[in-house]
């Protein structure tokens with residue numbers, strides 16, 4: 001006699017590790033079938049060149065906390081160490097799966113291919129896959145007006161909240177799937193994952209830390225405190241953008257600090273704006289947005305790449321930034337722009353040779369922001385202004401006393417302030433007096449930035465003006481913008497334009 005399998009629905013957690021404002025969870029719960037709550041640690045995703053232990057530690061911390069919250073109601077999110085497709089194949093041996101509920105993922109190429117294979121599998125097995133938009137990003141969107149208006153509506157809508165006492169979850173047979181058993185040790189240098197830390201960062205920013213937000217946003221040291229530091233919580237979904245947006249409006253009313261909080265809201269728009277663009281042009285994970293730049297800067301010099309990755313370029317602010325991001329997973333926007341500008345313009349390296357390295361360093365790695373930002377700094381968008389930052393000027397402007405530099409390059413701790421931005425200018429007698437030798441304790445500059453800036457400027461400007469780049473720009477604009485409607489869109493004022501300046 002054929003025994004019928006229990007009918008269930010699956011809630012597949014991805015980059016949305018929270019229990020509040022979770023549309024897939026709410027919609028699945030409305031169907032009244034028992035739920036399987038599941039998260040997959042996928043070997044192919046974990047082994048890819050953009051992935052680092054710091055990301056998986058953050059996920060682990062988040063999942064542990066979510067399961068602590070769920071435990072009193074006897075629910076649990078299963079953490080499975082497997083590719084998704086074979087795991088689903090095993091699950092349907094034991095359960096009849098009516099539907100899978102998840103957020104749409106705007107991830108890297110690996111997760112894109114995985115999602116395609118899961119969609120095919122679901123079609124073949126008559127499983128409904130209900131995917132819900134992430135943070136107001138619209139799949140297959142054409143034109144921009146629709147996006148901004150819809151985004152505002154999404155941000156203002158009520159939260160999706162589930163009453164966990166009124167749902168039933170199922171237990172997986174012990175031997176069905178391999179659990180993820182890796183235990184990442186906590187590391188206090190990094191922001192911890194999980195909803196508690198997320199709301200602590202949110203509240204401390206909105207009610208205390210924000211007062212110097214716009215003033216310190218470019219300062220490498222001060223920005224660590226005065227910026228929100230919400231990026232990992234948004235990237236891995238401990239917070240939805242709607243939660244952050246609505247909390248910000250409330251704080252604006254309560255504190256009256258319109259200036260800093262509007263500045264902040266603009267960046268929340270940018271977050272989604274960039275991901276929306278990546279959604280429709282995901283090839284830019286690998287290729288120049290404007291293919292007219294393909295002919296320049298396509299050779300990698302491993303020595304220069306290694307010096308940059310190891311914080312050994314001889315330019316103190318660049319090296320301090322690299323050391324800092326390696327140890328803490330965080331850098332402010334300006335400092336990220338600076339190290340990418342240095343890499344692509346002064347070292348004249350293709351942006352692709354540095355993108356995975358920094359993806360591994362950023363705790364908040366978000367493909368939809370990371371690749372477009374890399375290309376903006378590298379100047380390969382074609383239409384945006386190309387900025388070639390001078391690392392010495394940036395250092396003098398944003399770390400005048402060298403506090404950040406000395407913190408992250410111990411070899412420079414005794415260097416007098418007047419030489420901290422250019423230690424190679426230190427006279428021999430000063431070097432002897434402080435027991436320091438340039439070239440031995442800290443490298444000589446690996447390039448001459450006057451020459452490299454001139455070289456980069458000439459080549460980039462010439463290419464930017466070339467017919468092929470101009471033609472490509474037109475193609476990109478036709479694909480992505482409806483210029484007529486842009487003026488009618490109030491949010492455009494606050495957003496950077498990825499595809500035109």
Ligand SMILES: Cc1cc2nc3c(=O)[nH]c(=O)nc-3n(C[C@H](O)[C@H](O)[C@H](O)COP(=O)(O)OP(=O)(O)OC[C@H]3O[C@@H](n4cnc5c(N)ncnc54)[C@H](O)[C@@H]3O)c2cc1C
Nearest residue numbers: 227228229230231267268271333336337364365366370373
């Ligand atoms: C080369 C490069 C790579 C980057 N890669 C990432 C990445 O992988 N993940 C990521 O979240 N950000 C990335 N950024 C954008 C930005 O640097 C970070 O979002 C920001 O520094 C995070 O700090 P915060 O949360 O304190 O930001 P805040 O200034 O407090 O801003 C609040 C939120 O707005 C969003 N935001 C802020 N600045 C930007 C921006 N310029 N573009 C898009 N969204 C923004 C973020 O979600 C951020 O958490 C990158 C920037 C550059 C130049």
